[in-house]
Amino acid sequence: xxxxxxxxxxxxxxxxxxxxxxxxxxxxxxxxxxxxxxxxxxxxxxxxxxxxxxxxxxxxxxxxxxxxxxxxxxxxxxxxxxxxxxxxxxxxxxxxxxxxxxxxxxxxxxxxxxxxxxxxxxxxxxxxxxxxxxxxxxxxxxxxxxxxxxxxxxxxxxxxxxxxxxxxxxxxxxxxxxxxxxxxxxxxxxxxxxxxxxxxxxxxxxxxxxxxxxxxxxxxxxxxxxxxxxxxxxxxxxxxxxxxxxxxxxxxxxxxxxxxxxxxxxxxxxxxxxxxxxxxxxxxxxxxxxxxxxxxxxxxxxxxxxxxxxxxxxxxxxxxxxxxxxxxxxxxxxxxxxxxxxxxxxxxxxxxxxxxxxxxxxxxxxxxxxxxxxxxxxxxxxxxxxxxxxxxxxxxxxxxxxxxxxxxxxxxxxxxxxx
Numbered sequence: 001x002x003x004x005x006x007x008x009x010x011x012x013x014x015x016x017x018x019x020x021x022x023x024x025x026x027x028x029x030x031x032x033x034x035x036x037x038x039x040x041x042x043x044x045x046x047x048x049x050x051x052x053x054x055x056x057x058x059x060x061x062x063x064x065x066x067x068x069x070x071x072x073x074x075x076x077x078x079x080x081x082x083x084x085x086x087x088x089x090x091x092x093x094x095x096x097x098x099x100x101x102x103x104x105x106x107x108x109x110x111x112x113x114x115x116x117x118x119x120x121x122x123x124x125x126x127x128x129x130x131x132x133x134x135x136x137x138x139x140x141x142x143x144x145x146x147x148x149x150x151x152x153x154x155x156x157x158x159x160x161x162x163x164x165x166x167x168x169x170x171x172x173x174x175x176x177x178x179x180x181x182x183x184x185x186x187x188x189x190x191x192x193x194x195x196x197x198x199x200x201x202x203x204x205x206x207x208x209x210x211x212x213x214x215x216x217x218x219x220x221x222x223x224x225x226x227x228x229x230x231x232x233x234x235x236x237x238x239x240x241x242x243x244x245x246x247x248x249x250x251x252x253x254x255x256x257x258x259x260x261x262x263x264x265x266x267x268x269x270x271x272x273x274x275x276x277x278x279x280x281x282x283x284x285x286x287x288x289x290x291x292x293x294x295x296x297x298x299x300x301x302x303x304x305x306x307x308x309x310x311x312x313x314x315x316x317x318x319x320x321x322x323x324x325x326x327x328x329x330x331x332x333x334x335x336x337x338x339x340x341x342x343x344x345x346x347x348x349x350x351x352x353x354x355x356x357x358x359x360x361x362x363x364x365x366x367x368x369x370x371x372x373x374x375x376x377x378x379x380x381x382x383x384x385x386x387x388x389x390x391x392x393x394x395x396x397x398x399x400x401x402x403x404x405x406x407x408x409x410x411x412x413x414x415x416x417x418x419x
Contacts, residue, residue, distance in 0.1 A: 002377055009206055011214040013185035014368060016375045018193045018360060026098045026194040027357035028105055030209070031088035031365040034182035036159040037221050037298075044154075045161015046170060046178050048082040049126055053175065054089070055080070056118040058108035064118070067108050074100045084155055085298060085370050092358050095195035102192075102199070102208045110211035116172050123166045130163045137242045137408040138309065140234055144406035145244035148230040149303060154222060184215040189368040191375070194357035224301035229402040231413045241315040241409030245306040245322060250398030253297040256373060260383040261391040265399075266295040266304060268334055268342035268392070269326070275342075276325050277306070287311075287318040299370050304399060312409045319405070319416060326399060333393040342392075347384040354381070 003019040013030075036047050055078070057063045061070050071078045076093035089109045093101040133139040143158045150156030190209045192199055199205045227248040249265075251258040263271075270277035270293030277291050288310035296303050306326075310318055334342075353359040354377050364375035405416045 004376055006375070007206075009185070009210055011185045011210050011212055013209055013212055014189045015206060015209055016189060016191050016364060016368065017196055017199070018191065018364060018375060018377065019196045020194050020357065020360070023194050023357060024095050025092055025357050026095045026101065026192065026196060026199070027090055027092045027361045028098070028102050029088055029090035029191040029193070029361040029365060030105065030109060030188065030212070031086050031191075031369055032183050032188040033085075033218065033221075033369050034087045034187075035083050035085045036157060036161075037084040037154045038182050038218065039154060039157070039178075042165075042169065043174070043178060044157045045126075045159075045165045046175060047087050047182075048159050048161065049122070049166060049170060050175055050179060051080050051082045051087055051089075052122050052126060053114055053119060054109050054112035056115055056122070057113055058111040059113070060107045060111075061104060062113070067104065070100075070104050074104070076101050076104070078105075082159055084159060086365060088362070088365055090358060090361060096198055098192075098196065098198035099203055099205065102205050106208040106211045110213070114172060114175065119172055119175070123170075126160070127163045127166050130160050130166070133160060137236060137238070137240070141242035141244050141307075141406055141408045144232050144234060144408065145246050145305065145404065148232045148404035148406045149246045150225060151228065151230070153225050155224060155298065180215060182218045183212075184218050185212050186215070186217040187369065188212070189365060191361045191364050191368075193361045193364070221299065224298060227400060227402065229404045231405040231416050233406070233411050233413050233416070234408045235410060235412070236408055237410055239312055241310055241312040241407055241411065243306075243308045243310065243315055243319055243409075244406040245319070246404045246406075247304040247306075247326065248400040248403075249295070249302045249304050249395060250400070251302050251395060253300065253302050254371065256371075256383050257386070257391070258395075259295075259297050259302075261387045261395045262295045262297070262302060262304070263346050263384060264339060264342050264387045264392050265334070265395040266293045267346045268338045269293045269329065270306060272342070272345050274345070276329070276338075277322060280325065281308070281318055281321060285318075285321070287314045287321070291318075312411070315407065315409060315411065316415050323403070326403075327401075329396040330399050330401070333396050336389050339387075339389045339392045343384060343387055347381055350381050350384060
C-alpha cells in the first residue's frame with residue numbers, strides 16, 4: 001500500500017509524496033500544464049524546444065556537462081517529455097541519493113539559464129529530431145491522425161512543431177515569455193515516488209521545490225473542437241501501410257470511472273492478444289502484423305484510436321473489417337467473458353507497470369494536473385477492477401459512428417471514403 005501526503009508549497013506548487021515499500025529507487029518529477037496544447041500558432045514546437053533547453057544548465061550546475069555528470073555521480077537517470085497536455089521533467093535515483101537528485105532537478109529546471117549559444121546549437125538538434133520523425137511512416141501517421149481529428153486546433157498540431165519554427169522563428173525572448181506564461185506552480189505539481197527515506201520531513205526537499213518562481217495561473221486552454229471526421233492520406237510508394245482510425249467515445253473524461261470503462265473497452269477491442277482486432281485481423285485473417293487500440297483522455301475530450309501496420313495490398317480490406325468490428329460492438333455489445341478478461345488484463349498490466357516508480361509518477365502527474373484528481377496508484381488500479389459489464393456495454397454503444405482516418409502508404413482518400 002502506498003502512503004500518500006500532499007501539500008501546497010508557498011509558491012503555489014502542489015507537492016505529492018507517494019511512499020512505496022519494497023523499492024530502493026525514488027523518482028522525482030515536476031510537471032506543468034504547459035504542453036503543445038498551450039502554444040499559440042507561431043509558438044508551435046516551443047514547449048518541446050524549451051524542454052530540451054533547460055538541460056543545458058542552471059545556477060549551480062551551470063552547463064549540460066555539469067548536469068549530466070552530477071546525475072551519473074548520483075547513480076541517477078534524467079529524462080523529460082512533452083505531450084499536448086504536459087511538460088514534465090524527472091529523475092530516478094537510488095533512494096539514498098534522493099536529496100541530491102532533488103537539488104539537481106530543481107536547479108536546472110527551475111533556474112535554467114537558457115544560454116543563447118546553447119539555444120542556437122540545440123536548434124539543429126531538434127531539426128534533426130523532426131527530420132527523423134518525418135522519415136518514419138508510423139510517426140507521420142500519428143501526426144496525421146491528430147490533424148484529421150482536430151484540424152487546425154492546437155491538439156491537431158505536432159508536438160515537435162515545424163522545422164522552420166526552430167530554424168527561423170523562435171527567439172530567446174519568445175521562449176522566456178512562454179515559460180513565464182505557462183510554467184506556473186499554480187498549474188503544476190511535484191511528485192516524489194518510491195523509497196522516500198532520504199526525503200523525510202526534516203530533509204528540506206520542500207525548499208528545493210520552492211526554487212520555482214510563483215506566477216499567476218496561465219490562461220485557459222482552447223476547448224477541443226466538435227467532432228468532425230476527416231480522411232487524410234500521405235501517399236508513399238511503399239509495400240507497407242500505416243493505418244490510423246480515431247473515434248469519439250461518449251464519455252465524461254472528468255469521471256475516473258468512465259475513463260476506466262473506456263480503458264476496459266479498448267482492451268477488449270484491441271489492447272491485448274485476446275482482443276477482437278488482434279484475434280480476427282491478425283490471427284484469423286492474417287491481414288497485419290501489428291494492430292492495437294488505445295484510449296486517450298485529454299482534459300476535455302476523449303479519443304479512441306485504432307492502429308495497424310500492414311502490407312499495403314491488405315490495408316483497405318483490414319480497414320473495412322476493423323470498422324465493422326467497432327460497429328458490431330456498438331450494436332451488439334461485448335460478451336461478459338470478454339469484459340471479464342479485459343478487466344483482469346488491464347488492471348494487471350497497470351499493477352505490473354506500477355512496479356516502476358517512474359510509471360507511477362507519470363500517471364500521477366496526469367491525474368493531478370490534467371484532471372485535478374487523486375494521485376493514489378492503488379485507486380487507479382481499483383477503478384479498473386470496479387468496472388462493470390454494463391458500464392463497458394454503455395461505452396461500446398456510445399462510440400461514434402463517424403470516425404477519422406489517416407494513412408501513410410500507396411493509397412488515396414477515395415479508398416477509405418464511405419466505410
